Amino acid sequence: MTEPILERDPSDPKKKDINPLLKLVLELGPLMVFFFANARGAWLAEKIPALNDFGGPIFIATGLFMIATAIALVASWILTRTLPMMPLVSGVVVFVFGALTLYLQDDVFIKMKPTIVNTLFGGVLLGGLLFGKSLLGYVFDSAFRLDAEGWRKLTLRWGLFFLFLAIVNEVVWRSFSTDTWVAFKVWGIMPITLVFTFFQMPLIMRHSLDERLGK
Numbered sequence: 096m097t098e099p100i101l102e103r104d105p106s107d108p109k110k111k112d113i114n115p116l117l118k119l120v121l122e123l124g125p126l127m128v129f130f131f132a133n134a135r136g137a138w139l140a141e142k143i144p145a146l147n148d149f150g151g152p153i154f155i156a157t158g159l160f161m162i163a164t165a166i167a168l169v170a171s172w173i174l175t176r177t178l179p180m181m182p183l184v185s186g187v188v189v190f191v192f193g194a195l196t197l198y199l200q201d202d203v204f205i206k207m208k209p210t211i212v213n214t215l216f217g218g219v220l221l222g223g224l225l226f227g228k229s230l231l232g233y234v235f236d237s238a239f240r241l242d243a244e245g246w247r248k249l250t251l252r253w254g255l256f257f258l259f260l261a262i263v264n265e266v267v268w269r270s271f272s273t274d275t276w277v278a279f280k281v282w283g284i285m286p287i288t289l290v291f292t293f294f295q296m297p298l299i300m301r302h303s304l305d306e307r308l309g310k
Contacts, residue, residue, distance in 0.1 A: 121171055122182055123285075125163035125189075130281040132156035133274070153202045153273055160205075161193040185212050206268040206276060209284075210261045217257030220250050245302025249295060256291055260284065 132139060136152025149158040164186045171179050188211050195204040223230040229246035231253055241249065263284075268276045 117174075118179075121167045125160055125167055126281060128163040129156050129160040130277060132159045133277045149197060150200055153205070153277070154197055154200065156277070157193050157196045157202075157205045161189055164189045181216065184215060188212050188215070202273060206264075206273075209264040209280065213257045213261035213264065217254045217261065220254035220257065224250055224254070240304040241299065241302045242304060245298065248298055248302070252295060252298075256288075260287075263287075 133152050133156035136146075136155040139155060140146045146155050146158070149155045168178060168182065168186050171177075171182065188208055192204045192208040192211070196202055220230055224247065229243070229250040231250040232246055264280075267279050267283075271279075
């Protein structure tokens, strides 16, 4: 039987788990590359003259972001022989909007990428609930084991949160400078997400199937 390309359902016993810390590195690594390249774009272009072909710092950052995203997806494939669902969707949007950004030399496209991705994720999660599917398990299955009601509630909250992030991204990139947007994308979105995640812990503990959390 042919092995699936996309990651298996969280309940599938054949699903190959990946170390949570390594999974975090693979998902956040490209974003850190993007921030560093934007902040030190001139320095990088001086050290590696070929990078000048991309354009200014934001375009160098975009090119390296695309490369880092591809490396992260390849690493996930090597480790699990499957592609993670949400990073894959994000990666496709990165490649499309990144290519438009570099080709047209217009940073609007890469700035709109988080809006598109978060709207897509929010829509998929909320849409899945309409069909009785709690798709958030694909993201947090290695961290939590919840009952069906817990996954439904958590999926609803994250779906709405993703739509909130899309709105915030639109406000920031349209209202502030590129450097401010990049800094907020890296250092603002992550703390907001961590705070949101922290406030989900009571729900997670109430619906956990893990005895260590349920007690």
